């Protein structure tokens with residue numbers, strides 16, 4: 001199903017496969033450090049998740065500090081990569 005993207009909303013996109021280290025990254029707008037492993041939701045709020053073949057393919061979060069929408073892709077699909 002195709003969804004039209006609302007171009008008025010400022011959405012950032014981060015490919016976690018290109019992120020070094022433990023997978024944490026900085027908010028593209030305010031620079032706040034966000035770790036996807038942090039499930040406390042103090043740093044971000046999960047808006048949407050997309051699961052393909054029972055694996056997490058996409059995660060849309062909102063930065064708790066500035067409210068930017070950030071789309072995360074590039075989750076590790078298998079350990080043998």
Ligand SMILES: [Zn+2]
Nearest residue numbers: 027030063066
């Ligand atoms: Zn932010």
